Amino acid sequence: MAAKRKPRYSIFSLARNSMSHHQGWEKAWRSPDPKPEYDVVIVGAGGHGLATAYYLAKNHGITNIAVVEKGWLGGGNTGRNTTIIRSNYLQDSSAALFELSRSLFETLSQELNYNIMFSPRGVLMLAQTEHEKRAWQRTHHATRLNNIYTEWADTKRVKEICPIINTDPGARFPVLGGLWQPRGGTARHDAVAWGYARAADDLGVDVIQNCEVLGIDREGGKVTGVQTTRGAIKCGKLGIVVAGNTTRLTDMAGFRMPLESVPLQALVSEPIKPCLDIVVMANTVHGYMSQSDKGELVIGGGTDGYNAYTQRGSFQHVEETVTALVETFPIISRLRMLRQWGGIVDITGDRSPIISKTPVDGVFVNCGWGTGGFKATCGSGHCFAATIAKGEPDAVAAPFSLDRFSEGRMIDESVAAAVAH
């Protein structure tokens, strides 16, 4: 029961509809009732879940799919993150995954016929200690060998790229340079979810909101369906893509995950005229910032020091982050914090994601994106769809399987032991 193909968006359709005061627009997606059975049920209509459904339908011809969502689509971390997109990763398997994603973002507006506002304005990772400088230089070499374009920017170049950075050599942590990825940037997070939802819906996928999963049915070690607040739904395969709630869902499926869920804090300033055209990440002092098209400074920092499932703001990390950014960008001191919020991120032992089969036949998980999932939305959906369709991970997903923890095959990007001597 494929949906009727929707009319395309364009400046012409906009002009045409303006004649009728925009009364004639179609729904971006249907609000279907769940069918009794689907080939694939995806739990979680965030960016990753919707992208998975879209690529299953588009690349693998599986269209009898439901994406079930407890709340509203795109309402979890997809709608709460700081929208940074980059692929300047150190480890080969991370680089492959995040660069696949970044390159899909490049043409996503055209692919989905929905302007997701991918803006490759560049991402700059500052080096503020000799040690950090060496670490970024190593990453620079690694990205080059992985065919990801980055540049090493010296202090003078940093100032050219971003004039409002404090490059005073007498600063507490002077800027010694930075790793510059000009093809990194940002996108409009809601639009990514909405664009995928609309495109998936167009391919016949049922996106079912306000439908919470209450149980996972199994028979003989194989999944048979889910119990939801809108009734039982049978399925052949089940994909769990629920970020911070992964451990709750896998509890229902009878297995445990090597994950911890913690709140991550973010905030925005009041909007101002453009003063920061790029994304800046300052890891030594713990803060990152960009400016949205609306003019708000979008700021992210660290995770709370305790595990929780509440999507709430706390203040400790806001203080740490803002203090760091006032030092890095002294002009922002008189600007104001408009709004802060929290999202629940699921973090693995090596801070890399999990895209994998599970102990239950037919159940697949896509989780563990921690603090950096938005940038991976396209790549994650792309290779998770392949994994579900084939029953085995594809080449990009394979290193991110669950068994890496029992084998010790960690993919550690945090350069965790990187301490100053």
Added chain:
Amino acid sequence: MTQPNRLDDGGVLIDRSHKIKFFFDGKPYNGHPGDTLASALLANGVKLVNRSYKYHRPRGIVSSGPEEPNALVNLGSDATHEPNIRMTQIELHDGLDATSQNRFPNLDADIGVLNAAASRLYPAGFYYKTFIHPRHAWKYLFEPVIRRIAGLGKAPTHPDNSQYEHTYAFCDVLIAGGGVAGLVAAKAASEAGARVILAEQTERLGGRLLVDDDAEIDGKPARVWLEETIAALEAMDNVTIRLRTCCSAAYDHNYCLLYERSGDRGEAAQVRHRLWRVRTARVIAATGMIERPIAFHYNDVPGVMLASAVRDYVKLWGVSPGEKTVVYTTNDDGYRTALALHEAGRTVRAILDSRKDPSGPLVEKARAAGLEIRPNTGIGKAKAKRNKLEQIETVNFDKPEAPGKTMYCDCVAMSNGWSPVIHLYSHSGGKALWDEDAVMYRPDPANPPRGKDAEAMVFVAGSANGELTTDAVVAQAAEIASEALSQLGMKTSAVAPSVTAVTETTTVPVWCTPSPGKAGLGGKHFLDYQNDVTVADVALAAREGYESVEHAKRYTTLGMATDQGKLSNINGHAILGKTLGKTMAEVGTTTFRPPFTPISFGSIAGRETGNLFKPVRQTAMHDWHAAHGADWEPVGDWRRPYRYQRGDEDRDTSIHRECLRVRNSVGILDASTLGKIIVKGPDAPKFLDMMYTNMMSSLKPGKCRYGLMNNENGFLMDDGVVVRLDEETFLCHTTSGGADRIHAWFEEWLQTEWFDFKVYVANVTEQYSQIAVAGPKGLELLGSLDSDIDFAAVPFMGMAEGTVEGCPVRAFRISFTGELSYEFAVPVSFGLALWEKLHAKAEALGGGVYGTEAQHILRAEKGFVVIGDETDGTVTAHDVGMSWAVSKKKEDFIGKRAMERSDLTRPDRKQLVGLLTEDPNEVLPDGAHGVENGKAIGHVTSTYFSPTLKRSIAMALINGGRARFGEVIQISTAKKKTIRAVICDPVFYDKKGERQDV
């Protein structure tokens, strides 16, 4: 400079005996002390104050408080420039210089208004549907243009010189809001003996009681009761009252933020903003209500205001925003505004009431005053002339298509009922319930935000709880205060005041006023003024499937402006519900997020800027280093001398001199930054056996052992020398950056896993100065010291205690340079004295100081690893060739099991090797990768020119490297060339270790 709209009398807040001169867009005006910028501009007849965000429509002042969506200005210039400030919250002061924003070239003739002409093309979310092709046009054309048009005020260009401060406080009851409810609650709490903080965002106490003084409290006029109550509270020792202080947020664990704007009034204030962090047992949110506007066609023209705001301006500041005002109301309270204007001698053109049959004391009073009341009537549309309101056309709700009556007026006072301010209740998870009868969200008492004792943390008092009349406000506030107090085991002796107040009937809200004639579909019924969101936009979102209240918000940007929807949200949600055929309760609401009103980043940073941002930790010798040419390097919280510069020599010259000094004579190094952690107790040996990969329990007292530490994944996380001081006491050295982390790591294991171990740990890093003396002339130097220690008798990895030149020392014979080397630990107060003595002796022998970079080169020549350089969180002890430090005897230690996993025992893992470039003068780039068949096979971890060996050396982690000694590999560099290097043993110098163990 007369003030045409200043009334002849009235205005309880202003001091008419003084005038204040201020500027708006360069033009001078006069106002009075007590004015806000908004009241002063209205007094001067200024209507147009801003341009809207999307359509650049002319906008005026709408409100009188923090909910103001339109009247945002820039203040100051350069270091004091601040954009987007609400005029309604700026206290007028001498020389105030405000400029309008978001307009070009000026407010009256803004060219952005061309935008508005084509506004039909820009419905909600239009940008999602276009600007898609051609692909690169988004980055290079569309986005830059949109960015320039969007944004509000200009970004600052200079650093901020003002001071900000943090304050910490504890109390039993934090009361947010100094209106009547807050005062009643404060009285109750203070008389119960509670420690009370009362925070009021404005500069005055009394709230709406200052405006609506028609009630009698305890038999007295409201004003008299107010004065007496304030005086009583001010006399209480247990009550702290802070004005200009907004309770911005109520977080989990009873943690609240107060934002005090004490220094925003022009004078040279020592502290501009003060951020209070308050732990309170209970919060009483007496935060009042905000009036709702009414949507009608062109309800945004300057002159259309909230009825309560119009009344505020009349009563508080003696200003009538208009000569002729039309009141448009859906409730009784609007009549108060009409009466206030009438009593002030201004014309009330008519009261348009949406209700069919308005009645009640306020209505009767208006009638008796001879005011024209038109029931069942609203404003169909407004019309502006020269950017301000000129006339309105009425509409009859039963016959909207019929032409209405035109009324000339320069002000509309609109009232659509009230929304309680329940932000603080919601910040930490409290739920709100839609009350269909009262037409408002009220706090749900069954789902309060819970504090650290799992009891309700926030109590909502007075009109914030939806109480409309003063008698109900007072009674409820007294009751909720005693409930909060009784939870704390306190009882108040305060008796709730008795109140006689005017009764009111509830509002019959109008969510969108129909327009007379043909306005229909093309109407601009604004909901969110600042973001230019209209009724049609929300309806479009609903039609397109953006049905969730969050989708509608994000698609239309409703409620996302700097006022965060304080005026617009409820009206917008009602429109969404109407379009979808859902009730308000079904539509639900978006989440209130902190802060209530924006708070400055400066206040969040407080004093932690400049030199006080992560203050530099200094060793006892810090100033000495600075005086001797130290070229600093940030290391953890410290700064260490990277090298000591002589004259204007370059880096390499000083570093190589320092290296050779250690190899050939003697050098001294300030090693005080190394972490020092005391681990003490009967179970200390057992504990350290778990924390280190090697055996520590077998270490003899008075001996040192180099130890490695794993994380749970079996990867190296820190290293350092462990000294056993006595049977039960160990001194663990860590990396300089690792001291705090390792201390916390020890504590975490002791507190969560091995809480039965009898062990204490203490971080004594800053209690000791540590000085390394290294080099072949080391013993000669030590021999010349006045000391009771026989240094030659101290074996390698041994320790001695005694005095040196009068300083109590521990001497460890350990080496990180490969030379004969001692490290002296002295109490920090002796550090500089010993350092100066050692330095003089070293210089006498032709030696001297060396810095961290020389240290790094010296250790690399010896193949010693640096945690964080040779390791990166994915490297095991085996990988770096230190299997000897991994105990095979111990039953367990952290990371033991992890190290046995298949991937950690692969023979082709990256292993630490040395690299010698074929060209001895070519130094490999940091972090460069070895490449084979187009694939990376490992990377350079440390790379230097060795002055000792007079050639380049490098350490690297190479796949299966230990089996490949002698092979030549290619190192790829960023300059598109490859460098050939031979894999070798990472120990480049003195492989047998004869120099350190003489």
